[in-house]
Amino acid sequence: MTTVSSGASSPHLHQATSVALVMRRVLVALVPTLIAMFYCYGPGALMQWLWAILVAHAVEALMLRWRGLPLQPHLSDGSAAVTATLFALAMPPWAPWWLTVLGLVFALALVKHAYGGLGHNLFNPAMGGYVFLLLCFPVAMKAWAPIDAGHAAPGWIESLVRLAGGASSMADGYSGATVLEYTRTQLRAMKMLSEITAQPVYGMLGDRNAQWVNVAALLGGLWLLWTGVIRWQIPVAALAALFLTAAAFHLADGDRYASPLLHLFSGATMPGAFFIATDPITAPGTPRGRLVFGAAVGLLIYLIRTFGNYPDGVAFAVLIMNGAAPLIERHTQPRILGAPA
Amino acid sequence: MTLPRHAWRGGVRVPRHKNLSNTEPSRAPPLPARLIYPLRSHIGTAARPVVGPGDRVLKGQCLAEPDSYVSQALHAATSGTVRDILDYPVAPGDVMTASIVIEVDGEDRGIDPWPSLPADADGDAIQRRLTEAGVIGMGGAGFPSHVKVREGLTRTVRTLIINGVECEPYITCDDRLMREHAAEIVAGARWLKRAVNAGECFIAVEEDMPEALAALQAHPAEGVTIGTVPAIYPAGGEKQLIKLLTGREVPSKGLPIQAGVLMHNVATARAVYAAVVEGRPLTSRYVTVTGGMTRPGNWRALIGTPVSHLLQEGGWRGGDQRVIMGGPMMGMALCSLEVPVTKVTNCLLVQEAAPAFLAAMPCIRCGECLRVCPVQLNARALYEYSKAGDLDAAQDLNLFDCIECGACAYVCPSHIPLVGYFRAAKAAIAAAERRQRAAAENRGRYERHQRRQAADQAGSATASPLPAAAGEDREALRAEIAAAVERVRARRAASEPPDGERGGPA
The missing domain is CATH 3.10.20 (Ubiquitin-like (UB roll))
Structure with a gap:
């Protein structure tokens, strides 16, 4: 499929592609992940997403107006929806409404538009907003799933009440832990992996809940690869680096270092590798640069998870490497045809 | 025997639209009312007219002679009367260019063809014939063929490539030519090969041109390998095809001969045959x-x-x-x-569809432009530097290696007219260099003027503008003058846009 381009300069043909199409494809690829979130965490995840979409478009429209840019075609380019979706996936499903507002205002107004808007931001907006909340509201950001398997996820009404900011008394019931956090605290309490992996928080692959989110993200990511929206270098390098590092530590001491499989299918590994680290705006564009960038992200994820102060390291790892992306690109320019050998 | 394949990086699959035009045999249109011959429609200097207004001309008669080494002869394509030599719009850019306009008389009378060259004619004779017949590269660049042959006479040609890789969508003129005149193309290739004493000769067509391939293969010739290359745009690009077939790379900013290669288009090969064997100048094309x-x-x-x-x-x-x-x-x-x-x-x-307005969006740095670039340029960074006017940085990233194939802009999801930016940046750099050269010349002139004045004031007895006292100075000045003349020659031969240079009526 091609379209005829309007410019007087050649080429006069154009592949039928656009920024909006790229963003729409990313959103479609995120549908399985959203469904998995709904399946694992109940309606709260969906409500959080809808609320984020609403807020993100309002903030985006406001910023565009402020900067004197037309809402068309900028608001409908899909970039705000992608940021909102990635942000909502990272948020605890039962976070109150104002937390999402704060995070998205930070993400879009400061991380994105203050740097010049679409295409110019140095850092991934969704992860910037998420980390901002993680640093400023650490307790509220812990409202994940109940660790007790017998505990059902909150229903529609309950989720809505919690999104509206009420029912803080229920906080205890739901301030559960992810497998990464649980493993970390237990290990720090000098327990051995063989003692704790029988806990219901462990699933077949990784986290009892997050494993399905990771599987869904993997499927969506593979589809993105197939359609050519993303290229293989970043996800492959990130997953390989994480897997190999985890495997090395696990082989050295299986009682203190979790298995590589757990790392691949817990936390935000797959969404991070396929959807966040691959954000082209904040990653290097050269093939070798992408390999370096991806591998560094994978390694950092492991180091932060294992030796850092946070149970998951995807957001931090991506943001740190975002800062290094321009430098990496500069030093990984491809050899041009006819360059001296 | 198949052709070697050394993959080059980049490229993009584009829709072909070839069978719109390649299913029917070629046709000859009725004679037009007039013919227009721009004296400068190619690389190099303008041709010098040898006819004037009112002259009757016959088909095949020379209208203009090459004015320099890098120039071409023009010949009347049919009989008629020279109406005028005047400025006429000429592509690209509809630049007004001095042109010979011929009123066609419809009788189509021609001059006798030249005798064919003997089978043992040497490279010099072939080169002279190509100059005389006005044969230039018909693949697009229009480089005079005799210049390429001269290159091949003075340097070693390991590989002669006849390029039938018509990789642009819609275009099928070479495809049809190969189907209809395969024997002449192969024969032309053999003449070229012999002229430059090439070690090997390849005739390459695209994978999805089976008819052209079969037509060529029906005329096997010793030392000529005919085969296909993958149909990925721009497979027919000079540097890409050389890399694919020889594994060697034309150095950045260099010429194919530096990789031991000479390349001619299939239409040029046929024109060579027509000039050398049939004794006809180049006056028509598909x-x-x-x-x-x-x-x-x-x-x-x-x-x-x-x-x-x-x-x-x-x-x-x-x-x-x-x-x-x-x-x-x-x-x-x-x-x-x-x-x-x-x-x-x-x-x-x-174009079948009216142009759709595609507003350019900000670059999302997806890197697809870099992925498809057949030279592996970082088009995204080049775009940023070109747009910001950082021309030094753009040159550091090898702006001048861009072949303007358009693959980057074709895949850009933001619809950024990348090639337009690169052309503008190249033009800006060329303009800056011209200014710099002019400034240097002016400075030299001013310094000489100062020296003359100083000599005058010193009461020198000689009236010569050259300071007679200092022999060394005189030598230096002579060298400087010679260098200046060289510079002017080089500039005239270079492919700069016509800057006021007009060939008037002879």
Whole structure:
């Protein structure tokens, strides 16, 4: 499929592609992940997403107006929806409404538009907003799933009440832990992996809940690869680096270092590798640069998870490497045809 | 025997649209009312007219002679009267260029062909014949063929490549030519090979040109390998095809001969045959006329035919569609349809759909431009530097290695006219260099003026403008003058846009 381009300069043909199409494809690829979130965490995840979409478009429209840019075609380019979706996936499903507002205002107004808007931001907006909340509201950001398997996820009404900011008394019931956090605290309490992996928080692959989110993200990511929206270098390098590092530590001491499989299918590994680290705006564009960038992200994820102060390291790892992306690109320019050998 | 394949990086699959125009045999259009011969329609200096207004000319008669080494002869494609030599719009850019205009008389009387060259003619004789016949590269660049042959006479040619890889969408003139004149192309290739004493000779066509391949293979020749290359755009690019077939790379900013390669288009090979064996100058070529019209196809068009004549024959009724000279990837949109077909015009494309307005969005740095670039340039960074006016940085990232194939802009999701930015940046750098050269010349002139004044004031007895006292100075000055003359020659030979240089009536 091609379209005829309007410019007087050649080429006069154009592949039928656009920024909006790229963003729409990313959103479609995120549908399985959203469904998995709904399946694992109940309606709260969906409500959080809808609320984020609403807020993100309002903030985006406001910023565009402020900067004197037309809402068309900028608001409908899909970039705000992608940021909102990635942000909502990272948020605890039962976070109150104002937390999402704060995070998205930070993400879009400061991380994105203050740097010049679409295409110019140095850092991934969704992860910037998420980390901002993680640093400023650490307790509220812990409202994940109940660790007790017998505990059902909150229903529609309950989720809505919690999104509206009420029912803080229920906080205890739901301030559960992810497998990464649980493993970390237990290990720090000098327990051995063989003692704790029988806990219901462990699933077949990784986290009892997050494993399905990771599987869904993997499927969506593979589809993105197939359609050519993303290229293989970043996800492959990130997953390989994480897997190999985890495997090395696990082989050295299986009682203190979790298995590589757990790392691949817990936390935000797959969404991070396929959807966040691959954000082209904040990653290097050269093939070798992408390999370096991806591998560094994978390694950092492991180091932060294992030796850092946070149970998951995807957001931090991506943001740190975002800062290094321009430098990496500069030093990984491809050899041009006819360059001296 | 198949051709070697050393993969080059980049490239993009583009829709072909070839069977719109390549199913019917080529046709000869009726004679146009007039023919236009721009004296400067190619690389190098303008040709020097040898006819004047009112002169009767016959088919094949020389109209203009090469003015320098890098220049071409022009010949009348049919009989008629020279109406005038005047400024006429010429593609690309509809630049007004001094042109010989011939009123066609319809009798189509011609001069006798030259005798064929003997089978044992040497490279010099072949080179002279090609100069005389006005044979230039018909693949697009229009580099005089005799210059390439001269290169091959003075340096070692390991590989001669005859390029039938017509990789642009829509264009099928070489395809049809190969199907209809395969024997002459192979014979022309053998003459070229012998002229430059090439070690090997490849004739390459694209994978999806089975008819052309079969036609060529029906004329096997010793030392000539005929085969296919993958149909990925721009497989027919000079540097890409050389890499694919030889594994060697033309150095950045260098010439194919530096990789031991000479490349000629298939149409050029046939023109070589016509010049050397049939004794005819280059006065016609295959032109694909295709797109939104009732009778798309290939025409054996006379050089100098106005574009409008061919479009009418193709059944285009006119309209607001864009008319492109060349293919959709690298061709130029025409403003005037009175511009003539030249020796390098391979296609006239009427776009079927009216142009859709695609507003450029910000670059999302997806890197697809870099992925498809057949030179592996970082198009995204080049775009940023070009846009910001950081021309030094753009040159550091090898801006001048861009072949303007358009693959980057073709895949850009933000619809950024990347090639347009690169052309503008190249033009800005060239303009800055011209200014710098002019400033240096002025400075030299001023310094000499100062020296003369000083000499005058010192009461020198000699009236010579050259300071007679200092012999060394005199030598230095002579060298400087010689260098200046060289510079002017080089500049005139270079492919700069016509800057006021006009060939008037002889």
